[in-house]
Amino acid sequence: MTQEKQNNFIEAAPGAKKPVGDTTSLFVSLYLIILAFFMVLNSISNQSQTKIKSATESVSRAFDNPFEQNADFVDVTEEDATDLPPNDEFYEQLQGVFASLIGFEGKFPTQGGNTIKVEFKQSDIYDAESSEFRKDQDAFFFQLSRFLNSEGIGSIREIEYIIYTGNKFPEGPEYWKDISILRSGAIVSKLTEMGVRENQISIGVAPGEQDLLKISFFIRDEKTSRQNLKNADRTGLGEVTTPMPEVEE
Structure with a gap:
């Protein structure tokens, strides 16, 4: 039991080498952040295109004469x-x-x-x-x-x-x-x-x-x-x- 506690203290000690799993999590987090950033940009772009399309359709409707x-x-x-x-x-x-x-x-x-x-x-x-x-x-x-x-x-x-x-x-x-x-x-x-x-x-x-x-x-x-x-x-x-x-x- 004493040996197990010592091992836990050693793992939590400052400056100790982090497991490989923490590095992987860091890269995954960065990837998700970058992905979210590009998704936001794409959403803004789509909104702009939608507004342009709506404006164009509005002008077209104004020009349209059903009579x-x-x-x-x-x-x-x-x-x-x-x-x-x-x-x-x-x-x-x-x-x-x-x-x-x-x-x-x-x-x-x-x-x-x-x-x-x-x-x-x-x-x-x-x-x-x-x-x-x-x-x-x-x-x-x-x-x-x-x-x-x-x-x-x-x-x-x-x-x-x-x-x-x-x-x-x-x-x-x-x-x-x-x-x-x-x-x-x-x-x-x-x-x-x-x-x-x-x-x-x-x-x-x-x-x-x-x-x-x-x-x-x-x-x-x-x-x-x-x-x-x-x-x-x-x-x-x-x-x-x-x-x-x-x-x-």
């Missing part, structure tokens, strides 16, 4: 509007433009073409009850102007910009002061200041869903794009041509 036909858009109001084949780059660039629009929840077609129509709220880009544009949407207008200025050789990019006025239409002796008319005119001023040509922009107002704004984007062959608007067939679009008042001298 549009599943086919390339064709401008049926104009014969031979373009001799160009469907342009995927045109569509993808336009997606990038609307990705920069803060709070965009409008209608965006699911497929590209040479005519693309986008619907969203006027309040997305205008200050409330004003024809002034929201300052936080400057990036959108910058991207829009770049898009319109990125014309290829022999092609023209144009937009048709329609403000909808609810169940009424601007009228009265000073109808040109109506906010819908002021808003439609403001886009011309805004884009021309950013280098877009006036003949790339067509504007109008029409009765329709309150606060609705529709922009139609066109890419056309340069030879067939110079169509006089008075010859365009506007039947069924709800648009009315009203002369502006003469300026008194």
Whole structure:
């Protein structure tokens, strides 16, 4: 018994050589720590990828328009509007433009073409009850102007910009002061200041869903794009041509 106690004291003595089992346990512990570290890194990476995927899907859902036909858009109001084949780059660039629009929840077609129509709220880009544009949407207008200025050789990019006025239409002796008319005119001023040509922009107002704004984007062959608007067939679009008042001298 005395001999066994002495052996126990010797084994517990400071400086005594540790058994091989302790060294193995140390390496196993280090391995588990390193493994846990890499598992944490992998988890963080997966979370980041999930967030990116969710954001991408969110943008895709915003662009998805369940009400549009599943086919390339064709401008049926104009014969031979373009001799160009469907342009995927045109569509993808336009997606990038609307990705920069803060709070965009409008209608965006699911497929590209040479005519693309986008619907969203006027309040997305205008200050409330004003024809002034929201300052936080400057990036959108910058991207829009770049898009319109990125014309290829022999092609023209144009937009048709329609403000909808609810169940009424601007009228009265000073109808040109109506906010819908002021808003439609403001886009011309805004884009021309950013280098877009006036003949790339067509504007109008029409009765329709309150606060609705529709922009139609066109890419056309340069030879067939110079169509006089008075010859365009506007039947069924709800648009009315009203002369502006003469300026008194």
